[in-house]
Amino acid sequence: MNYQKYIGLEKHTNQSTIDANLEALERNGYFVVEGVFDTVELAIMRSKIDVVWEKQLETYGEKLLHQIGDYGQIRCMMEDDPYFFDLINHPTIWQYVAKTVGETAILHLQNGIVLFPGKKHNQARYHRDFAKDFIPSKILSFNAFIAVDHFTAETGGTWVVPHSHRFEKMPSEEYLKKNAVQIIAPAGSIIFFDSMIWHKGGDNTSPNWRRAINQIYTRPFIKQQIDYPAMLKGKIEMESKLAQTLGMWTIPPKNLAEYRVDHPSKRTYRAGQG
Numbered sequence: 001m002n003y004q005k006y007i008g009l010e011k012h013t014n015q016s017t018i019d020a021n022l023e024a025l026e027r028n029g030y031f032v033v034e035g036v037f038d039t040v041e042l043a044i045m046r047s048k049i050d051v052v053w054e055k056q057l058e059t060y061g062e063k064l065l066h067q068i069g070d071y072g073q074i075r076c077m078m079e080d081d082p083y084f085f086d087l088i089n090h091p092t093i094w095q096y097v098a099k100t101v102g103e104t105a106i107l108h109l110q111n112g113i114v115l116f117p118g119k120k121h122n123q124a125r126y127h128r129d130f131a132k133d134f135i136p137s138k139i140l141s142f143n144a145f146i147a148v149d150h151f152t153a154e155t156g157g158t159w160v161v162p163h164s165h166r167f168e169k170m171p172s173e174e175y176l177k178k179n180a181v182q183i184i185a186p187a188g189s190i191i192f193f194d195s196m197i198w199h200k201g202g203d204n205t206s207p208n209w210r211r212a213i214n215q216i217y218t219r220p221f222i223k224q225q226i227d228y229p230a231m232l233k234g235k236i237e238m239e240s241k242l243a244q245t246l247g248m249w250t251i252p253p254k255n256l257a258e259y260r261v262d263h264p265s266k267r268t269y270r271a272g273q274g
């Protein structure tokens with residue numbers, strides 16, 4: 001017999017692992033999916049990241065990259081190697097992007113990250129990737145953070161502060177120390193998080209590089225870190241999902257004539273994108 005009955009009490013129920021992960025996202029601000037990429041795929045990813053990093057290091061130089069806090073950050077990898085396009089709409093990633101930010105989400109950035117053994121890095125302080133002075137009621141920005149190498153205490157697994165995507169103010173140092181959790185995940189996992197969560201990279205005390213790829217997706221009215229439509233103009237099939245996700249369907253008209261077109265299909269910011 002049930003002696004305790006609470007009128008109006010509702011309980012969240014999940015029908016699938018996806019639902020359970022989305023519940024974790026809503027409550028904790030993050031979740032991890034293991035085993036998305038196998039060892040063969042990871043080996044390819046590592047070698048491709050390393051090639052682009054070497055090239056960018058040579059182009060921009062160690063001094064400048066340190067000066068601007070970009071040492072170990074590998075930007076615009078798809079410009080050098082089309083392989084990186086394939087990660088943008090990867091089915092495991094996209095199923096969560098579509099359910100959070102929405103089907104019309106665009107790529108805000110795709111960065112390779114290398115934590116070098118024993119080196120200080122720019123992401124070692126707590127920060128938000130979508131650092132705004134308000135808490136949105138819906139998710140505007142969402143990270144898919146690929147662990148290309150093992151994330152352990154030694155290699156510097158990412159630290160997150162559960163539920164902090166809902167905090168108005170940055171938590172105190174004491175709170176961060178007490179409540180942050182380090183994400184330990186095998187290579188091939190994806191750490192998904194609300195870009196409002198307070199997080200930081202760990203310290204890599206291992207002898208090895210710790211590589212990752214960070215992909216951020218936003219609603220399409222939010223500016224991208226780099227103007228991918230301009231950077232990739234003419235290189236992408238315009239009527240493709242990839243073009244939409246790269247922001248090529250949501251370009252503000254450049255002038256009045258581009259705005260005053262005689263048919264919606266001619267709009268550079270297409271109808272229905274949000």
Ligand SMILES: O=C(O)CCC(=O)C(=O)O
Binds near residue numbers: 200
């Ligand atoms: O490398 C990490 O573990 C964290 C990276 C990070 O904080 C970021 O890219 O915003």
